[in-house]
Amino acid sequence: xxxxxxxxNTAGNHIWVEGLExxxxxxxxxxxxxxxxxxxxxxxxxxxxxxxxxxFVRRKPRSLIDHLGTGRHYSIxxxxxxxxxxxxxxxxxNDIYNTDIAAFYENLDIIERMHEQYVIIxxxxxxxxxxxxxxxxxxxxxxxxxxxxxxxVDNAKEAYLNCDLxxxxxQKGVLSIEKNRGTAKNRNIFMATYVMKKDLFxxxxxxxxxxxxxxxxxxIVNRECEELDIRGVAHRGYFATITDFKSxxxxxxxxxxxxMAASLFDEDWPIYTRTNDSxxxxxxxxxxxxxxxxxxxxxxxxSVENSVIGRGCVIRKGAVVKxxxxxxxxxxxxxxxxxxxxxxxxxxxxxxxxxxxTPEKPGYVRRDDTL
Amino acid sequence: xxxxxxxxxxxxxxxxSRLHDLTNKVAKPAVSxxxxxxxxxxxxxxxxxxxxxxxGVLTQYESVLLNSYVAAGRRWGLDAKGSGVFVLPPRxxxxxxxxxxxxxxxxxxxxxxxIDTYNPEYLLVLSGDHxxxxxxxxxxxxxxxxxxxxxxxxxxxxxREASRFGIxxxxxxxxxxxxxxxxxxxxxxxxxxGIYIFDWKQLRKLLVADMKxxxxxxxxxxxxxxxxxxxxxxxxxxxxxxxxxxxxxxxSLWEANMDLLDKKNELDLSDPTxxxxxxxxxxxxxxxxxxxxxxxxxxxQGCVIEGEVKNSVLFTGAKVGSGAKVIxxxxxxxxxxxxxxxVTRALVADGVKIGxxxxxxxxxxxxxxxxxxxxxxxx
Numbered sequence: 001x002x003x004x005x006x007x008x009n010t011a012g013n014h015i016w017v018e019g020l021e022x023x024x025x026x027x028x029x030x031x032x033x034x035x036x037x038x039x040x041x042x043x044x045x046x047x048x049x050x051x052x053x054x055x056f057v058r059r060k061p062r063s064l065i066d067h068l069g070t071g072r073h074y075s076i077x078x079x080x081x082x083x084x085x086x087x088x089x090x091x092x093x094n095d096i097y098n099t100d101i102a103a104f105y106e107n108l109d110i111i112e113r114m115h116e117q118y119v120i121i122x123x124x125x126x127x128x129x130x131x132x133x134x135x136x137x138x139x140x141x142x143x144x145x146x147x148x149x150x151x152x153v154d155n156a157k158e159a160y161l162n163c164d165l166x167x168x169x170x171q172k173g174v175l176s177i178e179k180n181r182g183t184a185k186n187r188n189i190f191m192a193t194y195v196m197k198k199d200l201f202x203x204x205x206x207x208x209x210x211x212x213x214x215x216x217x218x219x220i221v222n223r224e225c226e227e228l229d230i231r232g233v234a235h236r237g238y239f240a241t242i243t244d245f246k247s248x249x250x251x252x253x254x255x256x257x258x259x260m261a262a263s264l265f266d267e268d269w270p271i272y273t274r275t276n277d278s279x280x281x282x283x284x285x286x287x288x289x290x291x292x293x294x295x296x297x298x299x300x301x302x303s304v305e306n307s308v309i310g311r312g313c314v315i316r317k318g319a320v321v322k323x324x325x326x327x328x329x330x331x332x333x334x335x336x337x338x339x340x341x342x343x344x345x346x347x348x349x350x351x352x353x354x355x356x357x358t359p360e361k362p363g364y365v366r367r368d369d370t371l
Numbered sequence: 372x373x374x375x376x377x378x379x380x381x382x383x384x385x386x387x388s389r390l391h392d393l394t395n396k397v398a399k400p401a402v403s404x405x406x407x408x409x410x411x412x413x414x415x416x417x418x419x420x421x422x423x424x425x426x427g428v429l430t431q432y433e434s435v436l437l438n439s440y441v442a443a444g445r446r447w448g449l450d451a452k453g454s455g456v457f458v459l460p461p462r463x464x465x466x467x468x469x470x471x472x473x474x475x476x477x478x479x480x481x482x483x484x485x486i487d488t489y490n491p492e493y494l495l496v497l498s499g500d501h502x503x504x505x506x507x508x509x510x511x512x513x514x515x516x517x518x519x520x521x522x523x524x525x526x527x528x529x530x531r532e533a534s535r536f537g538i539x540x541x542x543x544x545x546x547x548x549x550x551x552x553x554x555x556x557x558x559x560x561x562x563x564x565g566i567y568i569f570d571w572k573q574l575r576k577l578l579v580a581d582m583k584x585x586x587x588x589x590x591x592x593x594x595x596x597x598x599x600x601x602x603x604x605x606x607x608x609x610x611x612x613x614x615x616x617x618x619x620x621x622x623s624l625w626e627a628n629m630d631l632l633d634k635k636n637e638l639d640l641s642d643p644t645x646x647x648x649x650x651x652x653x654x655x656x657x658x659x660x661x662x663x664x665x666x667x668x669x670x671x672q673g674c675v676i677e678g679e680v681k682n683s684v685l686f687t688g689a690k691v692g693s694g695a696k697v698i699x700x701x702x703x704x705x706x707x708x709x710x711x712x713x714v715t716r717a718l719v720a721d722g723v724k725i726g727x728x729x730x731x732x733x734x735x736x737x738x739x740x741x742x743x744x745x746x747x748x749x750x
Contacts, residue, residue, distance in 0.1 A: 033656040034672065072445075073651065258658060258675070265655055275651035279640035280406035280671035280684075282631075289665055295656040296407075296672055297641060309656075312641075 004118035004136050005052035006045040008038060009192065010103070011125040011243065012216055013095055014179075015162050018245045019364035020344065024063035026242050027055070027124030030327045030345070032255050033295035033310050035273050036067050037242055039074075040129065041122040042083070043271045046074045048132035051081025052116060055124070056103050058088060067274055074272045086110065099216045101208045104201075112202060119201050121217070123192035127240040127251060129269055130193070138233060139195040145228040146200070146221060148174055149193035151239040156180055156187035162243040164190040164218050166232050174230040177222040190218070191235060200228075238264035249342055249362045252308045252325045256293050276328075278311050286317055295328070302332065310345075323359055327367075341365055376492040377511055377568070379423045380482070381414050382475050383441075383499030384431030389620045392743035393720055398430065400499035401437040402624070403703050403721065405631055405640060406671040406686050408649045410618065411441060413504070414497045415456065416647045419447040421507040424454035425489050428499065429478040431471060434460055440650070447648045459485060474589030480578040491571050496591065498565040502627055503615040504638065504645050505566070510609050514568045520604035521574075523547065523596070524566035526611045536562035537592050539608045547606040550596050561608055564615060567591060573604075614638040625718050625739040628684040628701045631669045652687050662693055678708070692727075700732065709748055717742050726750075 011026055020029055027038030038055070045053050053076070057064055064085070071083030088103035104111065111119075118139075120132050130149065139147040150166045153159070160180050166188045167175040180187060194217070196204075208220035221230065238260065240251035255261045265271065278297025283289065288303040297312035302319030310328035315321055318335035326332070330343040333350040340357040344367035349355060352371040357363035365371060387399025394402065400411035411428070418426050426449060428441045437458075444456035459482050461471050472478035479486075479496065486494065493514070495507055505524070514522040525539050533554070539561045540549040551557070577598060581587050587594045599606055614637035618624040630636055640647060654673030659665065664679040673688035678695035685691070689702040692710035700714045703721040708714055712725045717732030717740040725731060726748020732740045 256658075258660075261655065261658075270653040272653055277646045277648050279647070280669050281657070282641075283665045283668040283670065283680075284634065285667050287665065289659045290663060291661040292659050293656050294659060294670075299641075304659075 002050045003116060004050055004120050005114050005116040006050045007119060007121045008041050008055040008124050009100055009121050010056050010058050015243045017248055023367050024060050025057055028064040028067055029242060030310055032252055033293050033308050037127060038124050039271055039273045040127050041124060042074050044130050044132055046076055047269050050132055051076045053083045055085045057085055058098060073274045096214050101205055101215050101217060104205045105209055114198060117198060119196060119198045121194045125242045126191055128235060128238060129264060130235060136195055142231055144231040146230040147195040148232050149191040149235050150188040150232050151191055151235045152188050154186050157182045157185050160189045160241055163241055166190050168232050172232045174225055174232050176225055177218050256291060276311055377423055377495050378486055378489050378491040379418045379426045379495040379497060380479055381428045381497045381499045382478060383411060383428050383437060384472055384478060385500060386432040391741055396433060398432045398434060398437045401440060403686055404502060406669050406684055408647055410502060411499045412647050412649045413502050414499055415447045417505050417507060419449050420645055427457045427459045427482060427485060430458060430460045446650055475591045476578060476581055476595050477589035480582045483575060494569045494571045494574055496567040501617050505611060511568060513609050517607045519607040520570055521599055522568045522607045522609050524564040524611050525561040525608045526564055526615050527560050528562045530560045533557035533560045539563055541608045545608050547608050552592055564611060621718055621741045622739050625701055631684060632667050632682060654688060712748060
């Protein structure tokens with residue numbers, strides 16, 4: 001039996017992805033055509049032999065629940081393993097009460113009943129691969145109380161602005177956790193991933209509740225930095241956060257680059273997702289497709305460049321799709337021109353002939369909308 | 372869910388020797404088709420979509436891969452309680468010697484005990500190596516409405532080709548009065564599709580008798596159907612309209628793949644109400660490079676295209692290097708066409724590598740070239 005169980009956590013209240021998040025939680029966002037963001041943390045758990053996984057969801061659960069189903073597609077043993085979705089009652093009065101700690105506290109009975117000694121917490125709004133079993137081993141060997149995963153970046157002034165960062169001493173001890181306010185280029189961005197004993201986790205949740213109803217997990221951990229032995233472990237490889245509209249757009253387009261994709265996808269570390277049984281994609285005589293990632297089930301007669309095309313999209317004759325992300329089932333009508341757009345699920349661009357934005361400020365077409 | 376009272380048996384024991392090297396290691400029903408499917412996905416998906424719960428798959432030739440493939444009934448949704456796909460290779464029984472399946476009818480006869488455990492009213496017998504979409508529930512309705520003892524699905528073929536098929540001669544009301552196997556002078560163009568619905572109790576009696584008959588071929592076409600006709604039973608022809616292909620040769624397998632490139636292809640694999648289910652492979656979506664040039668193609672997940680692809684079907688994980696050309700061809704799963712290589716009018720078997728600058732196939736050849744071994748390129 002694995003020594004740890006997994007928790008997939010939601011983003012804090014300060015994180016909001018305009019447009020897309022009106023319809024679903026970030027974990028359920030379509031990613032790189034055939035995936036959802038949550039496929040990454042769950043595949044990481046599954047590949048690390050951690051088969052007891054608790055997925056927290058705070059709002060708009062429909063799309064996420066539909067995608068997760070029984071969890072069989074994540075190759076979790078159906079008897080020994082379990083993928084469980086945990087809800088929390090949102091406070092209608094004020095969103096400040098809807099913290100991750102509040103959600104953990106509400107489901108504390110389930111967490112207390114877990115047999116595993118350790119818990120690994122990972123976010124549903126970041127894309128990376130990490131061997132959690134190796135992380136757990138290094139955590140146990142280090143005898144630290146908490147291990148936190150971070151990624152060193154050199155562009156923290158303009159990116160990762162809604163994320164937390166870790167201040168570390170030379171021995172990788174965590175001195176404090178704070179918000180990235182874009183004041184320096186080189187930062188250790190916290191990947192919202194923790195390893196600790198289950199008992200310590202429960203203790204922290206209870207303690208946080210006593211201190212403040214608004215407290216979040218990073219806040220209570222920050223408060224304990226002096227008392228506990230908290231260490232940072234650096235992550236290498238592809239890392240993207242989905243913390244606003246631009247970062248969602250950029251992360252998708254960045255993975256068209258095959259070298260970049262190779263730093264995330266590894267044959268020995270499969271990223272599982274739910275099959276949709278779509279047929280292969282059909283390319284017609286008039287089409288012109290360059291430098292793009294295309295999912296199954298599409299019909300392509302028009303031009304596509306530097307774009308990510310979701311399952312079952314239709315691109316009609318004379319249409320041009322450039323620097324854009326089409327979510328599953330989008331339709332681009334004859335001679336329509338789409339540039340720097342995120343076109344949400346099943347949206348149809350029929351009457352509009354030009355929907356054009358800039359790469360710096362990409363546009364958004366709503367789900368099921370007809371333009 | 373309790374569905375119709377019919378058990379399906381898929382005959383999947385054939386080798387398909389005219390597919391040459393493609394079936395050296397796998398039986399014909401396990402041969403890849405249409406980018407992401409195997410041929411046996413079609414009858415299995417048809418069963419699932421027609422509300423049939425219990426499907427037996429009769430395997431014999433090179434059945435290891437086929438057995439493990441079809442045993443995962445979940446892929447086709449055949450995993451509800453009381454539902455399942457059962458792999459049925461020949462097996463030793465207490466009262467008989469271990470015997471291979473001697474013919475299509477014998478394969479069913481040797482599994483009478485299996486069918487009896489479900490005590491079905493009707494038995495559907497299918498072939499595991501045809502590509503088509505068909506609602507067997509409708510065929511069963513037709514069988515019941517006509518109070519038939521057996522119903523055989525037929526398809527109209529061009530009259531000049533009729534002598535290649537088993538032909539059903541019918542009255543105006545669809546009653547079959549005669550069956551002719553590959554007739555020299557066909558009287559009708561209604562070819563048997565090898566899809567039968569029988570009243571199970573009746574068929575069971577006939578099969579028991581047939582097993583003991585030393586002169587029988589133990590074959591549905593040669594023995595069982597003629598016996599039913601001799602007995603004066605009511606046999607109905609169920610006319611099927613739509614795409615149907617028996618991919619017996621490399622040329623016809625290639626052609627069936629090419630059919631998918633037509634704008635309004637009859638098979639329509641993207642119909643959401645009649646999906647064809649298959650193995651769920653964990654791969655990325657396909658990648659199209661900056662220098663790629665794709666026209667008229669059918670491409671699936673896991674492919675990487677840096678070169679030119681025209682009028683071709685690419686299966687899961689096929690790779691086309693930069694400057695390479697794939698014209699009028701079929702690349703089976705995980706084929707690699709390295710930089711500058713050319714593939715023309717060829718069918719490249721699973722996992723075969725075409726080396727740098729190498730060239731296979733010929734635009735003017737009458738037949739499609741099967742490439743089943745690695746082709747060395749410039750080192």
